[in-house]
Amino acid sequence: MSALAVITQLFLALPLLALVVNNLVPRETMRHTTIGMSAGVATAQLLAAIIGFVLLSASGESSFRFALAWDAAKGLGYFRVDLVTLFLLACVGLVSLIANLTAFTTIDDHRSSFTNLLMVMLLGMNGMLIVRDLFSLYVFMEVTGIASFVMIGMYKSTRDLEGAFKYMVLSMLATIFILTGLSLLFIKAGSLSFDLLRPALFEGVVDAKTLLSWVALVLLVSGYAIKSGVVPFHSWLPDAYESADSAVSIMLSGIVTKIAGVYSMLVLVRLFPGNMALRGTLLVLGLLTIITGALLALQQQSFKRIAAYSSVSQMGYILLGFAADTRLGIIAGLLYLLTHALAKTALFTNAAALEKRLGTLNVNEMGGLQAKMPVTAFSSVAALLSIAGVPPLAGFWSKLLVLIALWSAGLRGVAAAALLLSILSGAYFLRLQKKAFFGKLNPRWNSVVEITGGIQVSELLLSIATIAIGLLFPLVLLYLQHAGLV
């Protein structure tokens, strides 16, 4: 049994084991260790995914097939990992680790439930990343979804429940779209396995059955767009992020929408390369998302809502990367996903710090907090500059790669538009920084002190990661040049 075979087992075994332990040991005993345990699971997943990535790229294979331990002996291989999914598994581990560090401070009641739900969510996301057919992808998407609905509504306050209800109704609509699309694709192709779905489904004479696969594609893209909160299907997203606890918002914004929505879109792009209609749809959705998200973020008053609309807006760049439909485009989109996850996670940890210390998230009531909360202000500025695309931070390089990918794919107009629109993301974040951290200190906050503990650690960790990735990024560029992609 190779090392990779052991590592891949961990992605399902660790969350399941943590779930069992968390529920077998009495709740009062577990109270102080439960979040530590889930942080341990997240760290283990991060390390396992990184080691797996190195091993797989060293072996030269494109993907690795495996099955659950008791089935592997029979020679079955119904799961697979490749470099893309291992990269995303590492992102899942990283964001969950930060969410746990934040949860040490923000979550007091319901700690055990938080761990349970987080483990179910982790299981769902890992499952989505390792399956080999569209139906299992849907099943694990629903597992992730159910965990996030309950997490949003965990405290049963009026706002929590409202956010959860809105998310849930739209998500059920997405389910209807996706399932109808899958059933139509099933009629046409006879199977939903990734190995059997080919671009050829859309070619040939236009008869009733080819029409079915086009309808299926439309439905699948709309369903996944709802899940990823892309404009015009974004209405649930700010409500859900604002009402949820900060640790939950970190999970939702940092990774859940990206895995449940954007990764599913990526699956479609990888299954049907060269499909002009899919490419055009992603381009239009991407541009529309960037513009609308940024304009809506400009007029929000709540810190979390600004971050949420910025999340919507940045999702557009990832879609643009995928729309280039080249290997470089996909790599650029994935790197954008990582840098955006780092920056947005940092912003939501800042929101947790501000909520803990000030008790409000309204940016009009803040002002001059830089003097009182230097670490929070620093990490928030680093995240802002990274998202706005200022060199040499991580966000600049990934945005540059998206633009290069669009340019070399012949979409020069779109590349120029995307470049111009990144000014908008600078605008709403400058407004946020000016109101919250710069300027004269609001006398109301004279006695405020800097946040301590897990939140401060994760703020520092994320700022360092953003700066370090930015400084080391030329190495990635050299590697891409070596592979002949740039």
Next chain:
Amino acid sequence: MNVSTIMLIAGVVLILTGCFELIRTRNMLKIIIALELAIKAVSMFITLGGWLNGNMPVAESFVVSVIVIEVVVATVLAGIAISIFHKHGTMDIRNLRNLKG
């Protein structure tokens, strides 16, 4: 007019009924029922797919999974709706106006 065409039309009608009710109603319970109706029609589509391409065992496993998922989702959704009912004393979705912007 063969059986598969009739099933296809019936399914589309059911989905459209569900979506129409979703737009029309302001009652949370009715929203849940409308969504359930549409998902039932989708399970019918999957069965039809398996029947048309002779892959019935796969279709059966799909439908069973869909039923299980749908029950869980409906339970959670109804739980949230009941909690909102306890807060406001009514099932009207026009009360859900705390989050704006």
